[in-house]
Amino acid sequence: MAFFESNYWHPSVATDIVLLSLRQKKLSALLVKRLDHENGWALPGGFLEKGEDLDQCAHRELNEETGIQVPYMSHFANYSDPNRDSRHQVISVAYLAVHPSGKLRIRANSDVFDVNWFNVENLPDLSFDHNKICGDGIKYSRLLIERKPSLAFAFHNGGFTLTELQQTFAAFGGHKFSPENKRNFRLWLKNYADGRGLVVETDKFREGNHRPARIYEPNLEALDKETIK
Incomplete structure (x- = not known):
């Protein structure tokens, strides 16, 4: 020593x-x-x-x-x-x-x-x-969410609506799930998230200016296998 x-x-x-x-x-x-x-x-x-x-x-x-x-x-x-x-x-x-x-x-x-x-x-x-470090980290997060979209679920504590989840992707800018592309987003969620058991559809709804929106919850056990680590 x-x-x-x-x-x-x-x-x-x-x-x-x-x-x-x-x-x-x-x-x-x-x-x-x-x-x-x-x-x-x-x-x-x-x-x-x-x-x-x-x-x-x-x-x-x-x-x-x-x-x-x-x-x-x-x-x-x-x-x-x-x-x-x-x-x-x-x-x-x-x-x-x-x-x-x-x-x-x-x-x-x-x-x-x-x-x-x-x-x-x-x-x-x-x-x-x-x-520079912060800028590099933000760039890394944007690349990561494209490669591993399950990162978006980590931004929500408990339940979220499909609109709220889509807004998460929109916050990263330039993501393929733009706010007006709701139909493709729902298809992706069904094929990607449902197929992996990453989200659970609940019987709860969130009231708003329009019709009530169904609330989904992340499956934490399944997400443990698809973390940002």
Whole structure:
């Protein structure tokens, strides 16, 4: 151990999390403000601690800084520019995570004094290289939802209507399931989701300006096999 400590340079390792959700039907990212930085908003995350792996670090930091726990995260990139942090050479390991839409209590904690959601199309200037990391995470999520559409179900906590699910796809922009393409969307849902048992049709309906819309629920056990991991 002494050989490694004395003969090799040791950069720090951190995890940064791009946490996405739907806020007012818009794809949004969660950002934090830290007490020890004057650079404004940043992605949640922090340094790897002794004895933990990267996944554990990402989950711990997200929970410590925001109070949010998510079942799955997906590693999508590493950032190792030696000048990305002026304090010290820091390697960032970036993760994508998804949180259901709807009411969500987020709290500032640890070294964070403010937490908020931002529309991904209108992000502020972020600390370090976090604008690039966040942009890369959003691009990754858009590619992922094309390859693995079951990711859309992770944005809904409990029941959803077909319109609400279709709006989730529309929030990613450029997806083949545009809002006016309802017939093809229903056919896809029947062939893709029903065939895999990913959704369950309930006997509940949501009232609105038009006729009541049937509510569907995600089959969590089946979705466990098709996560973003």
